[in-house]
Amino acid sequence: MKMNRRQVLTYATAAFAAGWGAPAFAVTGTITGGKIDPLPIAVTPFIAAAGSESDAATISGIVAGDLARSGYFKPLPPESFIEKIGAFDQQPNFASWTQVKAQAVVVGQVSGSGDRMTVAFKLYDVNTQAFLAGSSFSAPAKLSRRLAHKVADMIYNKITGFAPYFDTRVVFVDESGPKNARVKKLALMDQDGFNARTLTNGKEILLTPRFSPTSQEITYAAIGTDASRVFIYNIDTGQKEIVGDFPNMSFAPRFSPDGQKVIMSLESDDGRNANIFEMDLRSKQMRQVTDVPAINTAPCYSPDGSRIAFESDRGGTQQIYVMGADGSNQNRVSFGNGRYSTPVWSPDGKYIAFTRQASGGFGIGVMAPDGSGERILTEGFHNEGPTWSPNSRVIMFFRDTQGENGGPQLWSVDISGYNEQKMPTPGFSSDPAWSPLLK
Amino acid sequence: MKKPFAISLGFHAAILVAALAVLPTPEAFKVPPPEAIQVDISAMISDKAQKTAQTTDPTPDTATPADKQTKVTKDVPPAPKVDEKVNDAAHEPAQPPPPKPDTKALDKMLADDAAKQKELQQQADEAAAIADAQKQAEEKKKAEEKKKAEELKKAEEKKKADDKKKLAAALAEAQAQLNKIAGENTAPAKPNDKTGAPKHSDKNQQGSDSADTATLAAALLSRVKECFTIPPAAREGNVSVPIHFMLNPDGTLSGQPEVQGGSEDPVFQTTARAAISAIAECAPYQLPADQYDQWKDNVIDFNPKLLSG
Numbered sequence: 001m002k003m004n005r006r007q008v009l010t011y012a013t014a015a016f017a018a019g020w021g022a023p024a025f026a027v028t029g030t031i032t033g034g035k036i037d038p039l040p041i042a043v044t045p046f047i048a049a050a051g052s053e054s055d056a057a058t059i060s061g062i063v064a065g066d067l068a069r070s071g072y073f074k075p076l077p078p079e080s081f082i083e084k085i086g087a088f089d090q091q092p093n094f095a096s097w098t099q100v101k102a103q104a105v106v107v108g109q110v111s112g113s114g115d116r117m118t119v120a121f122k123l124y125d126v127n128t129q130a131f132l133a134g135s136s137f138s139a140p141a142k143l144s145r146r147l148a149h150k151v152a153d154m155i156y157n158k159i160t161g162f163a164p165y166f167d168t169r170v171v172f173v174d175e176s177g178p179k180n181a182r183v184k185k186l187a188l189m190d191q192d193g194f195n196a197r198t199l200t201n202g203k204e205i206l207l208t209p210r211f212s213p214t215s216q217e218i219t220y221a222a223i224g225t226d227a228s229r230v231f232i233y234n235i236d237t238g239q240k241e242i243v244g245d246f247p248n249m250s251f252a253p254r255f256s257p258d259g260q261k262v263i264m265s266l267e268s269d270d271g272r273n274a275n276i277f278e279m280d281l282r283s284k285q286m287r288q289v290t291d292v293p294a295i296n297t298a299p300c301y302s303p304d305g306s307r308i309a310f311e312s313d314r315g316g317t318q319q320i321y322v323m324g325a326d327g328s329n330q331n332r333v334s335f336g337n338g339r340y341s342t343p344v345w346s347p348d349g350k351y352i353a354f355t356r357q358a359s360g361g362f363g364i365g366v367m368a369p370d371g372s373g374e375r376i377l378t379e380g381f382h383n384e385g386p387t388w389s390p391n392s393r394v395i396m397f398f399r400d401t402q403g404e405n406g407g408p409q410l411w412s413v414d415i416s417g418y419n420e421q422k423m424p425t426p427g428f429s430s431d432p433a434w435s436p437l438l439k
Numbered sequence: 440m441k442k443p444f445a446i447s448l449g450f451h452a453a454i455l456v457a458a459l460a461v462l463p464t465p466e467a468f469k470v471p472p473p474e475a476i477q478v479d480i481s482a483m484i485s486d487k488a489q490k491t492a493q494t495t496d497p498t499p500d501t502a503t504p505a506d507k508q509t510k511v512t513k514d515v516p517p518a519p520k521v522d523e524k525v526n527d528a529a530h531e532p533a534q535p536p537p538p539k540p541d542t543k544a545l546d547k548m549l550a551d552d553a554a555k556q557k558e559l560q561q562q563a564d565e566a567a568a569i570a571d572a573q574k575q576a577e578e579k580k581k582a583e584e585k586k587k588a589e590e591l592k593k594a595e596e597k598k599k600a601d602d603k604k605k606l607a608a609a610l611a612e613a614q615a616q617l618n619k620i621a622g623e624n625t626a627p628a629k630p631n632d633k634t635g636a637p638k639h640s641d642k643n644q645q646g647s648d649s650a651d652t653a654t655l656a657a658a659l660l661s662r663v664k665e666c667f668t669i670p671p672a673a674r675e676g677n678v679s680v681p682i683h684f685m686l687n688p689d690g691t692l693s694g695q696p697e698v699q700g701g702s703e704d705p706v707f708q709t710t711a712r713a714a715i716s717a718i719a720e721c722a723p724y725q726l727p728a729d730q731y732d733q734w735k736d737n738v739i740d741f742n743p744k745l746l747s748g
Contacts, residue, residue: 025683027656027737032744034667034717036674072671103668103716125712127666127719128695132712161672161709 038074039103039159041067044085044092045078046108052117055144056110059119062148063106063155066166066192070156070394071419076102088120097126104132106155115140119147123155133158145194146438153437163391166191169435170387170396171209171218172410174198175428179404182428186220188235191389191434193424199233200240208252209233211435213259218433219243221251221264230264232281244279244286252298257305263289265297276310276327289327300352301325302345302369309333309343309352309369320354322369333371342385345369346392347436351415353386353395364397366415377417382408387434396423398430652733655726659734662724667717669743670709679742680710682718688731690723699738714741 043064048056067073082096088109097105108121120136137150146167153164174187174196184206189196200206207228209220218233230253233240243253243262248271253264256278263278276289276299290296294314301308309322312330320334320343334340338358345352351366356376363379364386382400389396393415398408407428413420423429684696696715702708718739726734 025736025738026652026733027659028739029656029660030740030742031660031664031667031714032742034664034669034743036669039668103720125716127716130712130715157705158712159670159709161670161706163705 038072040074040076040101041104041106041155041159042076042081042097042100042102043067043078043106044081044108046110046119046121047085047088049109049111052110052112055112055117055141056108059110059144059148059151060106060108062145062192063108063121063152066149066152067155069192069421070160070166071414072156072160076100088122092124092126094124094126094129102126104155104159106151108151112141115142117141117144117147119144119151121151121154123158145190149190149192162393164437165389165391165394167438168390169438170410170423170432171199171211171435172398172425172429172432173206173209174425175407175430176202179407186218186233187425187429189423189425196425199235199238206431208254208431208433210254210433212255213257213436217255217259219253219255219262221253230262232262243281244284249274254300256301257303263299263301263308265299276308289325290323290330291327292330296321298342300343300345303347303349307369309345311341311343318357320352320371322352333367333369334374335371336374344386344388346388347390348392350392353388355384355386355397364395364413366395375417377413377415378411378420383411385431387432389434390437396432396434398432400430651730655730655734658726659724659737660739662721663717663739666721667741667743668713670706670713672706673710673713673743677742677744678704678706678710679740680707680714681738681740682711682714683736683738684718685736686722686724686726686734688728688735690725692719692722693735710741710743714739 043060046056046060064075068075080100082099083093085092085107088107090107092105092107094105103126105124105126106121107124108119111118111120116138117140118136118138120134122134123132124130125132133154135151135154137147139147149167152166156162156166157164168191169188170191171186171188174185175182176185177183183202185198185202186200186206186209187196187198204222204224207221207223209218211218212232216234216236218235219230220233221228221230227246228249228251229246230243230250231240232243243264244250246266248269249267251265251267251274253262255262260282261278261280263276265274266277267274273293274295274297275291276296278287278289279285280287289299289308290310290312292312292314294312295318296310296312296314299308299310306325307322308325309320311318312321313319315332318339318341319332320340321330322333323330333352334354334356336356336358338356340354340356342355343352344354346366350368352369353364353366356363356365361379362382362384363376364383365374365376367374377395378397378399380399381402383397384400386395386397388394389412394412395415396410396412399411400406400408408430410423410425410429410432411420412423423432681699682696683699685693687693696718698711698715724734
């Protein structure tokens, strides 16, 4: 009798079970370690449909660039590739990719009709020859970079296990002019520094822009001739509106997690103190959250909306406090050396990022919401204003340099403290705020 | 082979239909001035190979895993040379399925092991002698003046520390070499076992092969570890992913490694992917063929803990 494979397997399994009984496996063991090197990945030149040749090259370059900048991938140089992928449905010759030491291979295709572009990709594991992920995205051709970011996001998610963040944007304050008379404009760029453009004309001095969780609106403070006001600016329409008309200075606004409220800080009548208030954007009702004779500012909600982190000098120096959303249980959480400011809750709720001023320098760090596990990620002459990527893995901040020609620039760092990267903004820039993942 | 083809065909047809239905919807791409445009996921790309990536089904008696088997083993760098060599080198009658390993090589490795062990022993002896000398010095010292004793003590402590360091370094090096041998050539790192025949001095051990099994396990684990890239998300969390895999007598993979149990947790998923990839990358495994039954069917729990790794 000739047995087919299924039968053989069944018999083998039965014999195995009968012969060995309970301890079924010869070798059992645990592996607790391994490599942490960036994963060598081959992003093959995307295949172009007629008329999309230059786009195809750009798209695969953006995908490789995103992956490389994350610090978790090492895209291999295309000139080292042995196999040339000629068709999207062509199964890679895995032996040739093993030879160039790629662990993963990306095959892609770019096509277009009219002003629409479609990008499709497939991701393979070289060792197991398994198809890991694949998808196709389409959008107006002018959003081609976003299509590439979508592809990179899926690859990143599949390999690292982290939520994606490449298809995002960052608002920041674009700074130009001499050091003592800087023109500050609201600006927007893609997460990788491309497509940077200014949104306002620079007639007001802009501070602390913050993205709404709905991603189309930004709230910021602006210092005018007589007062500082909080605005909401719609990226899509270019319209802005004042959040309330308060007699005193209002600053450090930030959206609540549901996007329905703006929490901010208002100066007292005598200008000596500031307390935290919240405005409901629909009803325009104001609610006072803190009432302590000190400077209480920079409020930031926890992602579940139950707590608020803020900075206060009530104890003599600037420190970070956490309280209930109703203002209850105001407890100091920062106890390291120096002054702590600009608390920003991570989107996953696990950390609070902050700026710490100690021994003459400014550092960016993270700590648990109860203040434990403090870790400084970067330190120097002046680092400030952390903002989180939506997947809570990367922090962007600005770093100022000394001297007449010095000025602030945007940087990013992994929350492990590794992989510092300078953002390629055209001029000086400060106060970055990361958007949620675009839809 | 018809069934997978039909499934694949079905998938592609479904995608085409879905694409027809989804693509023409125009209002998803309203373009207000500075683009808040939504990217449209028009179709998830499928692939018949995708099934290969899904290894949740633990039963080995289905048709698809069988397909996978041939697929995986086929392109894995083959190790037939080992077989040939073995047959030439081994003078014993060829044992049916498991080919014998290169016994010369094995013997050499074992001899190396023995030499290393000897070296180790020498180092240990030296250390003991040093320790003795120190003891004597101590006794002598006692008799001496207090002032001098203090000086001596200091010097002695320093020496002791140095010696300890030296000994530790020597031990570590020897151990590393043993590990290397175990990892690369997977010779049973048992210096006394020159014939290769099981000779268990420890009678308390339950299974007669448990010592060998432990050595084999260590060899296999250290080899797989060399190929395992810990996924970033698994570097902080505590994830445990047991992978079951079987090996052919020539050390190649028999079938696709399979995840035991399952979870939708992305950290689990990505760790499982990396683990299976590592097991495939490190194949073929060069393990002693005469002990094939001790490494043909294995489970490794991937439980990355970066700090202890």
